[in-house]
Amino acid sequence: MSQEIWSDVLTYVRNNISEVEYHTWFAPVKTLGVREGSLVIGVRNSFAQEWFRKHYLGLLEDALRSLGAENPQVSFEVLPAVQEAMIMPEASSSPAVATPTPPPQPRPKPVPAPELSKVLNPKYTFENFVVGPNNNLAHAAALAVAESPGKAYNPLFIYGDVGLGKTHLMHAVGHYLAEKYPEKRIAYVSTETFTNELINSIRDDRTTQFRDRYRSVDLLLVDDIQFLARKERTQEEFFHTFNALYENHKQIILSSDRPPKDIQTLEGRLRSRFEWGLITDIQSPEFETRVAILKMNAEQANINIPQEVLELIARQVNTNIRELEGALMRVVAFSSLNNVPFSRTVASKALSNVFAPQEVQVEMPEVVRAAAQLFEVTTEQIKGTGRARDIVVPRQIAMYLIREMTEHSLPEIGQFFGRDHSTVMHAVNKVTEGIKRDEELAAQVSRLRRHLEGLHEAEAGNA
Numbered sequence: 001m002s003q004e005i006w007s008d009v010l011t012y013v014r015n016n017i018s019e020v021e022y023h024t025w026f027a028p029v030k031t032l033g034v035r036e037g038s039l040v041i042g043v044r045n046s047f048a049q050e051w052f053r054k055h056y057l058g059l060l061e062d063a064l065r066s067l068g069a070e071n072p073q074v075s076f077e078v079l080p081a082v083q084e085a086m087i088m089p090e091a092s093s094s095p096a097v098a099t100p101t102p103p104p105q106p107r108p109k110p111v112p113a114p115e116l117s118k119v120l121n122p123k124y125t126f127e128n129f130v131v132g133p134n135n136n137l138a139h140a141a142a143l144a145v146a147e148s149p150g151k152a153y154n155p156l157f158i159y160g161d162v163g164l165g166k167t168h169l170m171h172a173v174g175h176y177l178a179e180k181y182p183e184k185r186i187a188y189v190s191t192e193t194f195t196n197e198l199i200n201s202i203r204d205d206r207t208t209q210f211r212d213r214y215r216s217v218d219l220l221l222v223d224d225i226q227f228l229a230r231k232e233r234t235q236e237e238f239f240h241t242f243n244a245l246y247e248n249h250k251q252i253i254l255s256s257d258r259p260p261k262d263i264q265t266l267e268g269r270l271r272s273r274f275e276w277g278l279i280t281d282i283q284s285p286e287f288e289t290r291v292a293i294l295k296m297n298a299e300q301a302n303i304n305i306p307q308e309v310l311e312l313i314a315r316q317v318n319t320n321i322r323e324l325e326g327a328l329m330r331v332v333a334f335s336s337l338n339n340v341p342f343s344r345t346v347a348s349k350a351l352s353n354v355f356a357p358q359e360v361q362v363e364m365p366e367v368v369r370a371a372a373q374l375f376e377v378t379t380e381q382i383k384g385t386g387r388a389r390d391i392v393v394p395r396q397i398a399m400y401l402i403r404e405m406t407e408h409s410l411p412e413i414g415q416f417f418g419r420d421h422s423t424v425m426h427a428v429n430k431v432t433e434g435i436k437r438d439e440e441l442a443a444q445v446s447r448l449r450r451h452l453e454g455l456h457e458a459e460a461g462n463a
């Protein structure tokens with residue numbers, strides 16, 4: 001994770017000095033990690049070490065402060081000669097591959113087309129994709145397509161808001177296919193790149209090569225297809241690419257932030273083609289899915305973070321998964337820069353500048369846990385089917401409090417308990433009526449409510 005801290009530090013630095021200065025001094029250095037709360041930066045020689053101490057120490061400390069370090073510490077070490085060789089700027093990578101902020105590099109002209117099969121992000125595999133109710137249909141469709149490309153659903157059209165995993169799923173199909181059939185040609189391209197390449201090919205009189213490249217692939221993945229809107233020439237070209245691939249039973253997967261019918265100024269013939277196969281969406285993940293994603297990310301980075309800290313992060317970021325991952329990195333950076341163990345307090349502090357604490361929400365599993373604790377039963381019993389009174393009462397109270405304290409609908413609550421919405425409605429009515437007559441029940445409900453509110457007040461207070 002120190003690479004992520006370093007990447008954030010570089011972004012901060014880059015925004016605060018000139019490009020030339022950045023290129024001269026920061027492009028050749030690398031981080032050696034965080035040791036006892038101090039960010040260690042490897043520089044080429046003792047001259048650079050002195051220069052950094054004199055000119056950039058304050059800036060680097062400010063960068064760490066912006067990441068939440070309370071007492072930022074930076075040290076510089078001269079790299080051994082052999083390591084120096086490894087910090088040469090990397091070859092320019094495809095836009096699809098997530099890398100830490102790359103150092104600026106002179107751009108050759110014309111820009112060469114990326115090697116089509118090398119643009120998949122290695123992290124975006126099916127194994128790394130957490131399946132939840134928000135994305136299970138899109139996941140199943142992607143898997144079906146990966147298993148029977150060109151046969152199951154063609155094209156597969158995945159839409160949803162930003163940062164919810166559309167690109168991840170597309171790349172996962174690419175990886176699956178690349179592994180199973182290494183000879184297959186796979187192309188991943190954003191609509192923007194497709195457009196730019198088309199323009200360049202027209203300019204350089206290379207349209208034939210452009211066409212050949214895209215029309216000869218076995219799997220074409222196109223991201224952000226909504227950007228085809230209002231680009232008549234690109235639509236025309238894409239139409240022919242689509243037809244060529246489709247007729248040859250080659251798989252096409254498209255992603256967009258909206259369904260085809262809502263893409264304005266998209267030619268009718270393209271829209272209808274996009275609707276030929278399967279259109280599936282990805283919604284924002286529920287709390288449990290968010291926690292599972294955080295858990296997987298932490299495990300992959302070999303970081304042991306307590307469940308309650310993951311839950312706190314998952315509560316604060318409830319839509320975009322990219323932001324969710326960013327929040328996790330912020331907490332990790334904060335704890336390692338301040339040399340403190342992970343805790344709810346630390347996480348609240350780390351996130352306080354970025355996410356407003358009043359946005360925290362009570363989540364369904366929390367309510368069930370609190371009810372189980374108060375009534376001395378297990379969460380499994382509450383979510384189970386037992387009809388004994390000492391289980392039914394806590395279950396109904398949990399349903400009532402979820403309805404009262406969260407935004408979840410009756411069917412959503414029902415689904416969480418494995419029941420239908422009428423059971424939830426019955427429970428809510430029963431408890432609503434019950435607390436009017438039964439003082440003990442009223443006291444229990446109010447105690448639970450205070451407990452749940454208290455949990456979140458503590459978080460807001462810590463922040």
Ligand SMILES: Nc1ncnc2c1ncn2[C@@H]1O[C@H](COP(=O)(O)OP(=O)(O)OP(=O)(O)O)[C@@H](O)[C@H]1O
Pocket residue numbers: 123124128129130131135160161162163164165166167168169257293321322325
């Ligand atoms: N279900 C999931 N399990 C694990 N990680 C996920 C999941 N969904 C999304 N992510 C992660 O969230 C981040 C954003 O996902 P991705 O780039 O695929 O989103 P997107 O929908 O394509 O966004 P955009 O519209 O901005 O292109 C990635 O790091 C991805 O690995």
